[in-house]
Amino acid sequence: xxxxxxALEHAHDHGHGDHHxxxxxxxxxxxxxxxxxxxxxxxxxxxxxxxxxxxxLGVRWQLAFPWxxxxxxxxxxxxxxxxxxxxxxYTMLFTMHATVMIFLVIIPVLAGAFxxxxxxxxxxxxxxxxxxxxMLSYWFMWPAIFFFFLSFxxxxxxxxxxxxxxxxxxxxxxxGSGHAQTCWLMGVTFVGVSSMMGSVNYMTTIINxxxxxxxxxxxxxxIWAMFITAILQAFALPVLTAAGFMLLTxxxxxxxxxxxxxxxxxxxxxxxxxxxxxLWQHLFWFYSHPAVYIMLLPAxxxxxxxxxxxxxxxxxxxxxxxxxxxxxxxxxxIVWGHHMFTSGMNPALGMTFMISTxxxxxxxxxxxxxxxxxxxxxxxxxxxxTLNCVAFVSMFLIGGLSGIYMAAVPVDIYFHDTxxxxxxxxxxxxxxxxxxxxxxxxxxxxxxxxxxxSEKLGKIHFFLTFLGFNGAFxxxxxxxxxxxxxxxxxxxxxxxxxxxxxxNQFITISAIVMxxxxxxxxxxxxxxxFCGEKIGRNPWGGNGLExxxxxxxxxxxxxxxxxxxxxxxxxxxPLVTDRDYLMxxxxxxxxxxxxxxxxDEQKT
Amino acid sequence: xxxxxxxxxxxxxxxxxLSCIYAEDYGLWFPGEAxxxxxxxxDDLFYMINIIVTVTFIGSNxxxxxxxxxxxxxxxxxxKAWFCHGVHSLEVIWSIVPACILMFISLxxxxxxxxxxxxTNYPTEAAxxxxxxxxxxxxxxxxxxxxxGKDLQLQPQPDDLYTVNDLHVPVNQPVMIQLRTIDVQHSFxxxxxxxxxxxxxxxxxxxxxxxxHNGEYDLTCAELCGWGHYKMRGRVVAEPVxxxxxxxxxxxxxxxYDGVANEDSPELAxxxxx
Numbered sequence: 001x002x003x004x005x006x007a008l009e010h011a012h013d014h015g016h017g018d019h020h021x022x023x024x025x026x027x028x029x030x031x032x033x034x035x036x037x038x039x040x041x042x043x044x045x046x047x048x049x050x051x052x053x054x055x056x057l058g059v060r061w062q063l064a065f066p067w068x069x070x071x072x073x074x075x076x077x078x079x080x081x082x083x084x085x086x087x088x089x090y091t092m093l094f095t096m097h098a099t100v101m102i103f104l105v106i107i108p109v110l111a112g113a114f115x116x117x118x119x120x121x122x123x124x125x126x127x128x129x130x131x132x133x134x135m136l137s138y139w140f141m142w143p144a145i146f147f148f149f150l151s152f153x154x155x156x157x158x159x160x161x162x163x164x165x166x167x168x169x170x171x172x173x174x175x176g177s178g179h180a181q182t183c184w185l186m187g188v189t190f191v192g193v194s195s196m197m198g199s200v201n202y203m204t205t206i207i208n209x210x211x212x213x214x215x216x217x218x219x220x221x222x223i224w225a226m227f228i229t230a231i232l233q234a235f236a237l238p239v240l241t242a243a244g245f246m247l248l249t250x251x252x253x254x255x256x257x258x259x260x261x262x263x264x265x266x267x268x269x270x271x272x273x274x275x276x277x278x279l280w281q282h283l284f285w286f287y288s289h290p291a292v293y294i295m296l297l298p299a300x301x302x303x304x305x306x307x308x309x310x311x312x313x314x315x316x317x318x319x320x321x322x323x324x325x326x327x328x329x330x331x332x333x334i335v336w337g338h339h340m341f342t343s344g345m346n347p348a349l350g351m352t353f354m355i356s357t358x359x360x361x362x363x364x365x366x367x368x369x370x371x372x373x374x375x376x377x378x379x380x381x382x383x384x385x386t387l388n389c390v391a392f393v394s395m396f397l398i399g400g401l402s403g404i405y406m407a408a409v410p411v412d413i414y415f416h417d418t419x420x421x422x423x424x425x426x427x428x429x430x431x432x433x434x435x436x437x438x439x440x441x442x443x444x445x446x447x448x449x450x451x452x453x454s455e456k457l458g459k460i461h462f463f464l465t466f467l468g469f470n471g472a473f474x475x476x477x478x479x480x481x482x483x484x485x486x487x488x489x490x491x492x493x494x495x496x497x498x499x500x501x502x503x504n505q506f507i508t509i510s511a512i513v514m515x516x517x518x519x520x521x522x523x524x525x526x527x528x529x530f531c532g533e534k535i536g537r538n539p540w541g542g543n544g545l546e547x548x549x550x551x552x553x554x555x556x557x558x559x560x561x562x563x564x565x566x567x568x569x570x571x572x573x574p575l576v577t578d579r580d581y582l583m584x585x586x587x588x589x590x591x592x593x594x595x596x597x598x599x600d601e602q603k604t
Numbered sequence: 605x606x607x608x609x610x611x612x613x614x615x616x617x618x619x620x621x622l623s624c625i626y627a628e629d630y631g632l633w634f635p636g637e638a639x640x641x642x643x644x645x646x647d648d649l650f651y652m653i654n655i656i657v658t659v660t661f662i663g664s665n666x667x668x669x670x671x672x673x674x675x676x677x678x679x680x681x682x683x684k685a686w687f688c689h690g691v692h693s694l695e696v697i698w699s700i701v702p703a704c705i706l707m708f709i710s711l712x713x714x715x716x717x718x719x720x721x722x723x724t725n726y727p728t729e730a731a732x733x734x735x736x737x738x739x740x741x742x743x744x745x746x747x748x749x750x751x752x753g754k755d756l757q758l759q760p761q762p763d764d765l766y767t768v769n770d771l772h773v774p775v776n777q778p779v780m781i782q783l784r785t786i787d788v789q790h791s792f793x794x795x796x797x798x799x800x801x802x803x804x805x806x807x808x809x810x811x812x813x814x815x816x817h818n819g820e821y822d823l824t825c826a827e828l829c830g831w832g833h834y835k836m837r838g839r840v841v842a843e844p845v846x847x848x849x850x851x852x853x854x855x856x857x858x859x860x861y862d863g864v865a866n867e868d869s870p871e872l873a874x875x876x877x878x
Contacts, residue, residue, distance in 0.1 A: 086831075087831040087832060087833075087834065088831040090831075091828070091830075091831055091833075158830070158831065159828065160828045164788075164789055164827070164828070165788075165789075166787065166788045166789065166805050167788040167789065167828065167829060167830060170788075173742070173787060173788050173830060174830050174831065175831075259805070260805050260806025260807075261806070262806075263786060263787050263805050263806075264786050264787060265742070265786075265787040265788065266742065266787070273806070275806075276806065277789060277804055277805050277806065278804060311675060311685060312684070312685040313685040313686060313687070313688070314687065314688065314689045314690075315689075315690075316688070316689070316690045316691075317689075317690035317691075317695050318689065318690065320690070320695045320699075342791065342800050342801055342802050342826075343802045343804065344801065344802055344804050344807060344809045347717065347718070347721035347722050348722075350717060350721065351714055351717060351718075354710050354713060354714075354717075355707075355710045355711075358706040358707070358709060358710040359703070359706060359707075359710075361702070361706055362699065362702050362703050362706060365698070365702045366695070366698060366699055366702075368664060369664075369694075369698045370690070370695075372664070372667050372668050372671055373690065373691075373694070375668075375671040375672055375675050376671040376674075376675070376686075377671075377674070377675070377685060377686030377688065378671075378675040378678070378685045378686070379675060379678035379679060379683075379684070379685040380672065380675045380676050380678070380679075381676065381679055382605060382606060382609040382676060387609060390613055390668070390672055391613075393668060394613055394616050394665070394668060397661065397664050397665065397668075398616075398620065398661070401657045401660060401661055402657075404653055404656075404657055404706075404709065405650065405653055405654075405657070407710070408649060408653060408709060408710070408713045409713055409717045410642075410645070410646045410649055410713050410716040410717050410720065411646060411649050411650050411653060411713070413646060413720070413798060413799070413800050414646060414650075414795070414798045414800065416791075416800055416826065417791065417793075417800075417826040417827060418826070463612070466612065470616065470619075474619075474620060474623065475623070475632075477624075478623065478624070478627045478632035478633070479632070481627065481632060481633050481634060482631060482632050482633065482634070482635055483634070483635050483793075483795035485793065485824055485825075485826050486826075486828075487828045487833055487834075488833065488834035489831070489833070489834045490834050490835070491834060493834060493835055493837055494822055494824055494837055495822065496635050496795060496796075496822050499631045500631070500632075503630075503632065569689070571685065571687075572684040572685040572686070572687045573687055574687055580684055580685065
């Protein structure tokens, strides 16, 4: 099946340790090795997680203690305003929080870090199909980070991460946002280029470079998820990039794609125009809704793999899992309008988007039931990986179910742009994705560095994060019920929101607990690099090909070319008696009849 | 530790449900009864979804907590995990049942949406005579009424009446307003009335509602419109139709008062006019 298999030649090249002489820079900085690139992505995104978290705490400070000067940090950052967060600073804070978290943390940590690290290892390839392109995809993150940082220096994006025109298109609409918004758009473009390079690479690698015997339906769900995500990115991203350029020319060259005529903004001259602001919303969400699944599917895949391994049990319903991911991706392209129910688009569109949005809850539900089914009858110990995975399922349940309220158009009339929405997407993006990522770091860390991460620190980190997370985000549902709108620098000028100050203070304290807990994660990450317990190839008793490679794998990944005989989920198989896992590479010679049974089993 | 972690995951649904039950006591529920007919229907739809979601939520969490409790006990009991790749009939059941429920929810919602937004379902009288035009602007609501006895025109008339952040409408009858914006995107949000509609630059968007009781309702902006987004505070005043007419007459008198007609207050000018 795999016509292109460089693993063969390279296995020979590197089998006996005769590496090319690589300089430090070639090996660790401008590296074309997918593992190094993956780890580069991981470390970058973890640092960016701290930046994004700090921005969020700024937002939370203002909501809990409006206009009070921030202790210590306030004087440092906002000395000119007496340590207060000015309303435009507040707008910048939440804009940059979302930007950093979405474009520099979640998308790159899933596709960039784990996609890069796991794809070749899990399919039995020696590297990505296009190693140089892969390196570029990492290094294109840096211009993006640079531009976002520059945008920050110039005063920050002032239009939210959704950047709706006319606010984002006409400079007068947000005083001081001149260069900031332009830099922000440049940053988004570079992130897009980076993701695009990654996505082309992943698709090619997964299609062409699978090890002998690794048929499509023997691929781990992580690989399926990465594959589907790559397709989503490849088809959705060009739309955002195009829209971004249109907005950029609106800002800089005087085009009016998104600006209708006759607007008088901040007493400036009436605009010439002929553009349509709704066009941006359609183009933006045409990318950004699939992007929600880009931010979720890989975590779903990884959690499936980890849950199966931790439950010592085959994944429940492998094919339904694959199908439901494919359905999510397919439907993901036709639900973008649910972000625009109150926008004044044709109401008939509202109805169709409601039906497609409701239907996308179905594959999500199937996945949740299958995860529960996977644990059912399993044999788990509560280590950090299990805890994070169970938290993933538990939090995704809340995030998924709260989506149903918003999918219903009439009910969404009330909930649109209130904190209900904020609660919903944080439950999905943090509650599901980030817990999945925390689990994945713990799970694949031994493969990355050859050492286990500290269980004790991992559990404390998990507990504090879980506690802080729920304390911070569950009450937001209730704020949404009370009609608390998003993106208000001082909601309490409205009498009907005055009584919500204590709740916001509670949320802020929980957020601080959650934010501080992340320092533990970083500490654990660094500490275990030097002091973690050294382990062999397969610390978790996993079945996948990555556990067949040495820890950490050398250049070229495998010392022996892997040949795949079965799917990745044969845990507790009755075919072997001395252990509860049966690796994809384990060759079982017994009679023909038995091996036939085995292939039959895989089909069901 | 096994008991502890199972309790942690069990605490999630318990605390979630409890906090929703007691939320109302702390003002963390709808800001009040819906004050419009459609708003009441929206609330009913919300409660319908709420029942379905709560049952699913409790059921799934019960399942999750049960399986992690059982699976984490396996270690002590000994023996291997259950070697099972899935149960086909279960997959069929848990695909078809949610599909039907979701389809039911979405079809059940259509009616209210059609009433609220589809042009042919607008109340005819209100649609023929919009009460006012609301123009959003950074960072206020400008309201334009037609002069008493006249109809609102798309183009401003010389005798139109203007106010800021103060929208008066007659109570107990469907009223329509024309929503537009002069600069960036805004959103007309009256939480008590369960009305929300974005104001899109370059478009005039009609919204209708039927306020059930006299009163003042908070009007806020729900779409990020710049640094002062939070302070677009206005109010919607619902009053009996006579009071509304009187209000318009008073506005007209105030607006056309030239300072010489009568040295006293505008009220006198108004009575003179009558």
